[in-house]
Amino acid sequence: MKTEDWKAIETAKALVIGHDPRLQKSDTIAPFALFADYYFRLEPTKPSERSKYGLAKATFDHINYLTNNKIKSNKVYITNLCNESLPHAPKNKMVYIPREKATEGLNNIKKILKENPDIEYIFPMSLQVNYWLQKLGFYTSDNEFLDLTEPREKGLQKDPKYFEPKNNRTFLLICGNIYKVTDGHQNVIPILHTKNYPLKGNFLEVYGLSYDRIRKYF
Numbered sequence: 001m002k003t004e005d006w007k008a009i010e011t012a013k014a015l016v017i018g019h020d021p022r023l024q025k026s027d028t029i030a031p032f033a034l035f036a037d038y039y040f041r042l043e044p045t046k047p048s049e050r051s052k053y054g055l056a057k058a059t060f061d062h063i064n065y066l067t068n069n070k071i072k073s074n075k076v077y078i079t080n081l082c083n084e085s086l087p088h089a090p091k092n093k094m095v096y097i098p099r100e101k102a103t104e105g106l107n108n109i110k111k112i113l114k115e116n117p118d119i120e121y122i123f124p125m126s127l128q129v130n131y132w133l134q135k136l137g138f139y140t141s142d143n144e145f146l147d148l149t150e151p152r153e154k155g156l157q158k159d160p161k162y163f164e165p166k167n168n169r170t171f172l173l174i175c176g177n178i179y180k181v182t183d184g185h186q187n188v189i190p191i192l193h194t195k196n197y198p199l200k201g202n203f204l205e206v207y208g209l210s211y212d213r214i215r216k217y218f
Contacts, residue, residue, distance in 0.1 A: 001029045003083040005112065006036035009074040012116040014063060015186075017109065017124040017133075018080040019193065020095055028052075029085055033078040034059045034194065055194065062197040063123065066189075066211065067218045077116060081105040081129045087160035094128060096151070096161040102132035109138070113184060122186050126193040127171045128163045139181055139188045145173045169206070176210025178217060189214055 003021035021030045030052070031037065038044070039056040060073040082101045089095045097105075113119055124130050131149045134140055148167040155164040171190070179188040191214070196203050199211060 006032045006078040008077040012077040013075040014071045014121045016078045020082045059194040070218045089162040093162035096163045130190045176213040
């Protein structure tokens with residue numbers, strides 16, 4: 001089963017790019033990226049459904065917060081860099097997106113932008129998504145992020161593979177900054193994965209200033 005993109009209800013102004021189609025500890029494949037369709041339904045009562053609704057709500061609330069409600073939920077288009085199921089990573093490790101799947105995802109992103117020319121802002125979520133977008137030339141941060149975030153060989157030699165960067169906390173180099181698509185007019189703003197929103201504890205301490213900077217753009 002392949003997860004479908006969530007197409008904005010009205011003219012899309014923002015594109016959110018998630019990681020892959022499953023919840024971290026589940027084999028359930030989202031029908032739409034980040035279970036976005038759940039946001040527009042009545043809040044479910046079953047625990048298994050509430051986690052899906054929670055992810056969808058956090059996604060839209062995340063963008064509303066960062067844009068100071070300038071971009072409404074019905075103007076948000078959502079996809080994943082990989083919309084197909086991937087092997088679960090070992091405990092406490094990050095699922096690895098193979099280069100070929102990242103390339104397929106990037107081609108889909110380019111198609112989305114071509115079909116939705118009013119999109120002004122792109123919010124790629126998480127470390128690996130931004131790593132691949134830079135590695136494949138979609139945008140560049142002009143700093144050492146790419147080299148420092150190269151995956152360690154030990155993770156790529158395991159079965160299943162997992163993504164572990166050579167250095168820690170490299171996402172701080174780009175999170176909250178604003179970049180341009182290499183061959184386009186859109187603004188790219190790297191953000192944390194929506195599962196970390198709202199920011200609390202260590203995430204708030206480490207990324208709070210980056211998020212404050214994003215809000216000043218709007």
